[in-house]
Amino acid sequence: MSNESFEPRLVGFLCNWCSYTGADLAGTSRMSYAPNLRIIRVMCSGRVDPQFVLKAFKEGADGVLISGCHPGDCHYQEGNYKALRRHRLLSKMLEQMGIEKERFRLEWVSAAEGEKFQRVCNEFTDEMKKLGPLNLNGGKKNEQ
Amino acid sequence: MSNDKPKVAFYWCASCGGCEEAVVDLAEDILKVTSAVDIVFWPVALDFKRKDVEAMEDGSIAVSFINGAVRLSEQEEMVKLLRKKSGLVVAFGSCSHLGGIPGLANFWNKQTIFDYAYLKSPSTNNPDKIVPLEKSEVDGKELELPEFYDTVYSLDQVIDVDYYLPGCAPPKDLIVNAVNAILEGKLPPKGAVLSPNKSLCDECDRNESKPEKFTMTEIKRPWEVELDPEKCFLAQGVICMGPATRGGCGQRCITANMPCRGCFGPSDQVFDQGAKFLSAMASIIETNDEKQIDKLIETIVDPAGTFYRFSLPTSILRRKKMEATK
Amino acid sequence: MVNLTIDGKKIKVDEGTTILQAAEKNDIKIPSLCFHPLLEPYAACRVCVVEVIKKGESEIVTSCNTKVTEGIEVKTDSERAMKARELNVEMLLAQAPDAEAVQELAKDLGIKETRFEVKDPDEKCILCGLCVRACEEVVGADAISFNERGAERTVSTPFGQESEACIGCTACSFFCPTGAITVEDLLGREVIHDELHLGPSSAVRVPIRQAVPMVPFIDEEACIHFKTGECKLCEQVCEKEAVDHDMEDEEVKVEVGSVVLASGFKPFDAKRIQAYGYGRFNNVITALEFEKLVNASGPTGGKIRLANGKEPESVGIVHCVGSRDENYNEYCSRVCCMYSLKFAHLLNEKTNAQVYDFYIDMRCFGKGYEEFYHRLLEEGTKFIRGRVSEITDVAVTEKEEGKLVIRVEDTLIGAMRRIPVDMVVLSIGLEPGIDQNEIARVFNISCSQDTFFLERHPKLGPVSTFSDGIFLAGACQSPKDIPDTVAQAGAAASEALSLADKGTFELEPVTAEIDKDLCSGCQICVSLCPFTAITYNEEEGISEINDALCKGCGTCVSACPSGASQQRHYRDNQIFAEIEGIFIE
């Protein structure tokens, strides 16, 4: 798959109170942005388990995004801080597993930042295009 | 079946031999085992050959205990053979159950391993760059070696496994219970791990010493701290995989004043022991300030190696992504 | 019981009574100066001498301390006793001519004037020691005592210096029979404004006239008992035995369903603005102090007085002190404009001082507020629009001599002006209460940037907070005046009550739960929950989640290393399935 026609497949875990609403705002404000990001809604960015991230990469994701409320705004007070800590440690381990740090991204998008969500999606997609496919296991689904 | 005693087979793949010794470790209990069963295949102890197994009828072996991870084609063939020949297959020990220490090779592939082991390692003097080949000719004779896979596989990634006996070297009592359970036929549902499902903290004496709402303010290596024999390792800032590792080992390492490394593997509900422990460890870091977090994570030198010490092959990603890997 | 005769009268008294007490019980009057029922007899003045005849032997004794013995015959006015008494009184007349008590006693005894040399005609002290003994035995402060010897003997504090031991309880002047010790009359002298938060007048008092409940309390700072362990006179006097000095504050635990936080505000400390000179100039006072001045039950009885006690001729009122100011508080404190206008009106009414009012924007937002502002305009109050830069007592023109000069930039005429006034009232703004953060931490609610409590939603949930069951009312949520506060309080109360009578309580559906058979009690989850919903149960060695507190964020689920903690929705396998679903081609 040549670079230009390569469409990266991205998975985004969005927190229900800020990022998901922000994405919704982007939609209702008729903002257009790269469709590559497939969204999974979770109650709080703190809910995102590192296993989900690994699972996403395993299933063929070229990039995984976690998006939560700005620090201090979390509906559950501290959920996003936990996400921040896990993101830092997990990105270090992913590098050890051969997965570039850029493929795993953490963003703060509040309910009012529709255009920030748009920008994040476009940027992430372009970056993944440049980086090329992860094809973790030679592009094949894993055996057995 | 010549006599009514059930037939038992032992086999070892990419193994350090520790599990074999664990069987011998049964000491006088071994007599009970030998009297109860008929060991028909035990390459490390008895001189059985492959063709003897091939000669057996399918399913004639009541249970075969296979330890060690699958690294060579020969091992893959043998285990597949034993699967055919046995009623029950039990993954004996961490290597067959999770991939074990040999599994850590999944950070590399055949090429990088051979380069280093036979060419680049400082102690090697191999000007002719002789490297083991699957087919080679020596003194005019043809020599065959099994194929060296790029990735190490746990047993259940190669054949269907009935039960798992965890532990890097399963403890004596666990083996005895398993054998008795099998003999008496009182077995849990297929695929179960023959050890309690609760994590090590449940039986660890040090759990009470945990301070209320404890968090990690700094992380240290075991040799950096004068370990207090009564206090929980995590409370002393040392990484201990106890919370993410199944109990039942009788806290062998804890009583030796060393933190748990997770050899019993995760509990049933956990898909990836390393990731799960990483999540727990990251969550209880004290500070919310980014720079502080990075500084703290700096002190965890090798997260993958530490968290996947025994379970890399059975992790979700299984191996490090390398360019040309099969 | 002891039998004796006094002045021929046979009487019977019990053991241990003194002759003076026995006489008094049988209403026989024996004069005395240094005796007081509350104190141990000291027998110094020797005025209470009587003649006692026992077994034929006559002897002169002081009746205040000599105990009665069986069969004695007491003569209170025998020739020998009277001689001694008269001479003693005559001598006291010479020593303390100005003491009324001695003059009266002399008159009774028929002594016209003293034959002895008078050292100091207006000396009142007869060295009876009542003051010294009261200070020691009743008050226990031991602040004064005798010094020097013989005729030089005086009563004073050590070395005549101001004594640290004296607690100003005025007991000595109360006990002094001749008025030799007087208490400096505070009211008379210059009222210094920072005395307006005056010290307690008496240790047992009703806090304020309008106190609810209208019950007296003991002020520990002023009460002698808490200083020296003595006194407890109030306890002896109260018939209902309602006084108990040993009562302690006790902590009472109350189980409640919901809490309305109305922790109020803290007035802005005017000292922080150096330029306004509060604390340096006596006549620069804050609004609260002005309220005390103008209050009828206040220290000056409602009369508006300068520090030197005179009536001010001109008063400046400065708005927005510490509010709408990025150096202090950016927000508008909302109430100062209206109370400043009230002050201006009171000044016009009670004094004929010329009132100057320095404002930025006159915020008369409430019902009838604007009309009140116009009345002020008609009353002749001069309004100057501009923020006051400095208040100084440095006079440039002689008109400003002895006055406080207010320097202000009058934005309407675009020029700096210097207004000399006698008194300046600083309309201080409102700030969050002193323990605002502490309360927020305890009740798990958050504060907005200006550290007032953060309501759940400015429009949709103005009185509730993010923590269910915790409601807000009054200035702790943001500065507001009384009408607004009352309205908000009503709302908060009704919301709280609505929870109570509904009987049920909506729970978050997605709360997490911990499987008892899986949880190993590793306590990793306990520190994660900001809502303290997870507690470690020691006996069973497992952690438990309190459904009422859990908000369902799932942080503990993802962190639980053994997977024992699961959320009722968004379960791991559901999300795994979603991930797989994304990549099905």
Added chain:
Amino acid sequence: MEKANEKAYRLHLMVCAGTACVSNNSFGIKDALEKEINKQGLEDEVLVVTTGCNGFCERGPLLVVQPGNVFYQQLEEKDIPHLVEEHFLKGRPVKKLMYKPPKEKSPIPILSDINFFKKQVLIALRNRGLIDPEKIDEYIARDGYSALAKALTEMEPKQIINEVKDSGLRGRGGGGFPTGLKWEFVSKSSTNGQERYIVCNGDEGDPGAFMDRSILEADPHAVIEGMIIGAKAIGASKGFVYVRNEYPLAVSRLIKALEQARGYGLLGKDILGSGFDFDIKIVRGAGAFVCGEETALMASIEGRLGEPRPRPPYPAEKGLWDNPTCINNVETWANVPVIINRSADWYSNIGTKTSKGTKVFSLVGKINNTGLVEVPMGITLREIIEDIGGGIPDGKKFKAVQTGGPSGGCIPAKNIDLPIDYESLTEVGSMMGSGGMVVMDEDTCMVDVAKYFISFTQNESCGKCTPCREGTKAMYEILDRITKGEGKEEDIDLLEDLAKSIKDSALCGLGNTAPNPVLTTLKYFKDEYEIHIKEKKCPAHVCRELNTYTIDEKTCLDVGHGCDLCRKNCSANAISGETKTAHQVIQEKCIKCGVCYDVCRFDAVKVK
């Protein structure tokens, strides 16, 4: 000088080191003696010992040579070389330095032959001049602490008390309360196991009294032994010696004695192995005469303002810190060991029917042999003044004697044959008091004496009660007026009324006795008062304002040849005339200072 103890000397020079002699340089004499002895090489044969007050203060500094009891007096350092060589080396006593009674011609070498000592009976002062007070061994040598040993081991407390009661010993402080009785009260009263205390009252505030000081300086161990015996009798655990801070030598000797006694285990725990624990603490008086009164003394020991309190309760019931306390005078304690050793009978046949034993008097004033005398009770005034006192100097006539200090009274010459004891002195309006005996001759003005004593008590009054504080001041003002010639007719009656009222209604001993000097002078010398008031004259010419000085021109010119000495010395230049002419006193200017009378060698100045 440890080794000195063993070495045998043949001569001991007992140098008196009482305060009076010390102030007369007796330490200088001692050094001179030692220097001279060393020079003569006699240091192994002759030992110099410093002792307490010998008694004959008039003739200090004193030396008694033992053996032989040779008495030397009024020594000066320059006499020492000659004395050492003559007497100590050559064995020839030096007559020049011996005591020669005024009327006699030849000196009396032997101490015991001198009148001053002959009639004295030494009990309290038994060791005076015979031991070095700073060496406990010497005290033990003279039966020291043997009474204590006897009391502790052989006698029950009851027996000790009875012995003291039978001896008839009475308080030597002035009150004269039977000591045995007091001990009995204190030993009986002790509610719920309270501690009992005993106090030695060494305040001795009377002007001119130095008996206690001399006893403490000469023989501190006698007082200590007495106190321990008393403590055993009463069952007291702690003792206090309240001694005037103005007696530094007595205090330092007492401290040394206490240390040595404690060192020998005679104080502290398990004394002499008898299981009886007792210790003594020294409390120094702050110089207030009123603290001699027992309740004020106790207040001072407790650290409170030295001010008496009403009695009862008496110290025996509620004394120091409200515990039973027995307070006795220094001299009383000093007598106790002798009574125990020599038995009550021996003691009781000294003295009169009601006052047993001896009394130490400090004989001062217009007397030849000023000093400390210990005489048996019942001795007559005449024997003291004439025999012991050696009569009145300068041939003046004996007028009166004041006993008992400021609380005592004046006894006129006509009562010279009065036997001295508690009752006799009280009858004549005076009192035994501490033992001060001030002899007055014809040149003494009784009004001035009364004024002096009332000014003392007025100054020392604690000021607590009106009669004493104001009364003594009033009396002083009246007497002052009288001595200044402004006395009024009714002053005498007012003085008497005041005196009676003060005596009646004053709170403590000081107040009750302060008027005594005035009352006795009024009683016996009323005429002198009337002369002062009516004629505005002072017969004894002591009240200066009443004197008029005139110069007898004839004597001035003929005998003195107008020597002009009086004019030169007259500070008010109230004398006219120059050398070689008769001088005259200008009465208006004369401030009556009396200098001209004093300086005129020719008796030209007459005073009327």
Added chain:
Amino acid sequence: MAKLTIDDLKKIKEKAKRRTELREGGDYRAKVTVHMGTCGIAAGARKIMNAFMDELEQSKSSDILLTNSGCAGLCSREPMATVELSGQAPIKYIDLTEQKTKEIFQKHVIGGNVVKKYALGKGSEKTDA
């Protein structure tokens, strides 16, 4: 000093008494007077006195009085000393030497019988007792 008992007290008393008794002028069994006039001293009376002192010390007796006096008048036979036992007439010894003194002390003062060969004669002028 260690804690005293009653008999310690008595012992101290005995020891100290020997020294203080001298002062009391009590009655003595024997009185030795060394004549130390100027010529007596010149003739060596000091040595005789020291000899007597040493003897007295060794004898540890407390009832012997050793004293000195002025010139005895017989200058030519100096140094001289008189020994007078109570109740006996005083004996004067002449031309004394230390050796003779020791002998006299032992035989006469202690022994009680006169040493004729050194004695001048019995009796003497009046001595002030």
